[in-house]
Amino acid sequence: MKVTATTSRQSTPTGGAASAAGAVPGLVKVASQAPSLTQRWRGASNLIPALLFLGLFFLAPLIGLLLRGVLEPVPGLGNYEQLFANSAYARVLLNTFSVAGLVTLFSLLLGFPLAWAITLVPRGWGRWILSIVLLSMWTSLLARTYSWLVLLQASGVINKALMAMGIIDQPLEMVHNLTGVVIGMSYIMIPFIVLPLQATMQAIDPMILQAGSICGASPWTNFFRVFLPLCRPGLFSGGLMVFVMSLGYYVTPALLGGAQNMMLPEFIIQQVQSFLNWGLASAGAALLIVITLVLFYFYLKLQPESPVGASNAR
Secondary structure (H helix, E strand, O other): OHHHHHHHHHHHHHHHHHHHHHHHHHHHHHHOOOOOHHHHOOOHHHHHHHHHHHHHHHHHHHHHHHHHHHHOOOOOOHHHHHHHHOHHHHHHHHHHHHHHHHHHHHHHHHHHHHHHHHHHOOHHHHHHHHHHHHHHHHOOHHHHHHHHHHHHOOOOHHHHHHHHOOOOOOOOOOOOOHHHHHHHHHHHHHHHHHHHHHHHHHOOOHHHHHHHHHOOOOHHHHHHHHHHHHOHHHHHHHHHHHHHHHHOOOHHHHHHOOHHHOOHHHHHHHHHHOOOOHHHHHHHHHHHHHHHHHHHHHHHHHOOOOHHHHHHHO
């Protein structure tokens, strides 16, 4: 009996410790509860000036633009129906997407090796090349477009050089058509591909590529199955940026393109300045906004680190 009593007395503190340990998760759970609604919105009053500014100078004009597209000249969706039903307007939409797609493709093809070269060359040379890319981006857009107009015209440097080398007999028509627009816009858009791609490539650990080579991967396999997938965030972000900016470009297509290659921004300006057709112009602008938002949503879905993809995974 004495031994039993002693054992029970010695086991009592252990049981008390176990009960205390069982109570700890409850305490931790109470301590880790989410903050209340008042605590969560405590600093929201500091955002009021910024929200008022955005509401007055961004949301209000945007809502007015969307309303004009459905209210003028008569209420309804006639402006949007006219955009897609009229063959001339449908051709403008087709030109817009064709030019944006071609510019994105050529910008990726030219910007990828340039970003790779900046990453591989010694740091001093890489800074010089990157500085040249930035300098071209900071130069006036109008000056760069006029420069291409001088270079690509029938009596320009490019045609004269090709004729002097015997490659062509007659000057090529490279302005006031689709060729000139794609060349001029691709040159302007290349920096917007190079910058995100170069940052992505710079962050890739060279040991990963070495590990692929050690495992027996050929250079091409290492490039397509290791290096290129690691560059996907830079490719997606740069490609999306170039495509969306190309959809809304006006100066370069207006100077280097022709009437047969009119894009949606030129169409909007023409409807406002020449015909005072604010309803149709607002419908075209609203269409550009919707396309941009849809593309941005798909970009978030395709990116593995996107909040949309993360929420769906959960």
